[in-house]
Amino acid sequence: MNSGLNDDNATLVAAFRSALLHQGIYVLLVFAVLAVAWVSAREWLRPARSSRPAGPEPAWRQLLRIGFGIIWILDGLLQAQPAMAAGLPSQVIEPTAASSPTWVQHVVNWAGTSWSYHPIQAGASAVWIQLGIGVWLIAGARGRWSRLGGLASVAWGLVVWVFGESFGGIFAPGLTWLFGAPGAALFYCAAGALIALPERTWHSPRLGRAVLSVMGLFFIGMAVLQAWPGRGFWQGTLHGHQGTLTSMVGSMASTPQPSVFAGWVSSFGSFSAAHGFAVNLFAVVALAAIGAGLLSAGLPEVGLRAPAPWLIKGTVVAMLVLCLADWVLIEDFGFFGGLGTDPNSMIPMALVVLAGYLALSPAPALAPAAEPATTAAQPATANAEPATTAAQPAAAAQPAWRTQPARLARAFGAASTRVVLAAWAVAIVLIGAAPMALAQTNRNADPIIAQAIDGNAAPLDFKAPAFTLTDQNGRQVSLASLRGKVLLLTFLDPVCTNDCPEIAQEFRGADQVLGASARRVELVAIVANPLYHAIAYTRAFDVQERMTGVPNWLYLTGSLAQLEQVWKNYAIAAQILPAGGMIAHTDVAYVIDASGHTRTELDFDPGPGTASSESSFSVELTQAAEQVMKSS
């Protein structure tokens, strides 16, 4: 029977924690090495440090950098929730895409499948990449490192937006600002792009105008969408069913969370059901008004008079209040339930608008464009000039690697704390990404999924009970006649509707994973149905499962008496269920070595029957066969 694979499966959760712990140790180790190296370089090489003044980072950029740095760190911590490794693809990624067009589902499900093939590596990589980007943004205040941090936010934000948020749901029919359209991660990208702008753009009010104008157009577009008839937002209830907004709020209220928050959301859902038209009218008017107010900030760019400052300020305050209300009452904070991946779109959106507002009146630049990280190293190099020059004759006679390390070490010693922290952040990202990248080169799933479903293989050592049965081609086959080959043996019902076809595919998959070694292996199934055991049925099953082209596949059957004896010898139960139920039989696989000894027993309930679980069982079977082949 199908046992399923729960999100909080103890094996997967333990493996996920273990992976995080191991990678966490590496992260701390890298930190320690960097710190020791940096302090050492400063103490021993005594590089000169920059004394050139740098202008202050504008407030808008600080807000974006630190704000989104904190959000990325929060997202990374949310990714470390126990259910994430197993649950993200099936509970978050695929449901998010369910109402989108087929092509979106294909794209998103591809990512979900990739994740589910290597859940531990994928889950851990998401944690470290997001923590790393967060630290990177917070640490890198200026210069190349800081701008690169912004670009990293854009890149990973796009990955999250496309695969994790199904393009923010912009292709799905229920698109609405109230529930986070066009996706939180798109604002992460926008913020990253702004952070990555060169310093020469920092001090012009045009940047603020551009940001507010774009956001203004966005709000107006969302107002039009919200007002569009026929989408169910104007009705609290419709023909006895909940309207679109009421239904969405209702589903959020059912998320596991502290009762006080559920109560707020639920109360708003009831209010929306009773006053659907008024709620939507308010949303449309508020979105349109905020959009118009923000758009007006761009008027000077088209030669018109700038609006009064109070208008922009008032609009931004109204937007912040609306975002906060939506975040609490409709988006329900976004991160509850054990599978919440981020605080949803309102906070990032508010940060972007607020940054745009602050950028309208930037602080004047105090110094020419300076890149501290680079500049900090420059004087050191400049100061070191005489020494370098003095060393020229020797250097000319030596390979570059003999001279470069000293220069690098001096440059490293001259780097600021922030640059060292940013370098550490990059290392965190790499520590997270590398195992996942490595796992992706393997097209087979991790065997831990099979172990999570059925536990570990049990080692055995006894002489396999003999049998003589008939294969799908009518030939007599005995256990003795298969001596010299490793046997993967299982018991299948040819008219089974779920587990047996999956197990057959797992055997077929194992044959493919074994590759050339498959010549030394025989895949053997014995019928496990006391009523339907004629050869016509083993043949029909083979055709159904495309096993006819597998040369080392044998599907054996015999008389009921013969089969019952084999079932007894191999401890197989085959129970006839009443009233239209299929045969309930033991799902098991044995590995029998070339000398006819049973060496391994694998519980073989195939679980949810997904591509990843099937592949995982194939790999588990292959590894068991290879182990027996090695030891025999």
Next chain:
Amino acid sequence: MSARQAGWAAAGVLAAAVAVAGCGSKPAPSTATPPAPAPPPLATSFASTAGSSWAVVEMGGSAAQEEDFWQLFVLPAGTAKWKLATPLGVADNGGLVVASPGGESLVTGFRPSQLLAYSPLAASSDDGASWSSAGPVNSGLTSAPDALAAGPGGSLIALTSGGAELGQRLGASWTRLSSTRSLAATQAGRACGVSALTGAAFTSSGTPILAASCSRPGVAGIFADRGGSWSAAGPAVPASLDHQDVGVLRLTAAGPGLIALLQAGKNIVAAWYDGTRWTVSAPLHAATLKSTAIGPGGSVGVILNGSHGATLAGPGAAWHVLPALPKWAATLALGSSGQVDAIAANGGTFTDWRLAPAGWSLAQTVHVAIPYGSSS
């Protein structure tokens, strides 16, 4: 950016928003022609030549398809109590299709479900008291009460997605009798505009008969295999309905002849073939059918959507509308003495209601242990 350019940009964004909104708005109502009438659900009952009654009903009441299992009940000749006779060993949550070769024999086909892609068969020669497995149909039986037909000498016709398969006897290999495409390419098929096979039967002399939905109005798609070529063998549709698309909902052997149920627009018509000619009933107004029943002597019973039912005593008789049916009525069962039963199925409870002058009265209840969870 000039004011003009900014205006165009704003208009562009608004247009995009409108387009996106359009993606989520309701689709326009379809103006396509309605599909050809499809066979009714598999719930049915029939009378064997030995006088036994059989009923096929779905039980379980679960929203999950794989948790609802089909059950076969028999009321053996000369007895008053229905008995559970579902063949064991195969999950029947995809549906059961039955065919009677005559006497106390019955062949049952299991429609594929979940990962099972072909149809196992079970045969009984003692009114369902015992069953043995028979050779499978190598692809799945279609969802039609007459997807399996049994003829003299043990021959069988099985309707599958590929077409009609002929087995000379139980357990023998299958050969292709016809496909939808090849039948549609015959002269008779072209006159009908065959769109799908809906049923199969044998005449008493063993001639294979196929039923199909026609895309040409006013043509009843019934075809006989006359020495390897297919010819039209259906009844003429009443003139009042000859502008409608006609679907053959049921086609089964009845005594020495055949009985067919036709749907023409929103009308149901029964037709009887006595070996030489067809007799056609008056139409019964009914948009869709919930189940059909074939009784002794060419009697017919139908349950319409809702709780309405009607019967026809046989050729030349008029439709008799029944009192409101009991709750959960799944099919009617017609007895040889004109007795009408309504078989109700709710969860694991099978209930037989008998029609008396005062209305429906409870005749029997059978509790069935539905194997919930066995296929999930």
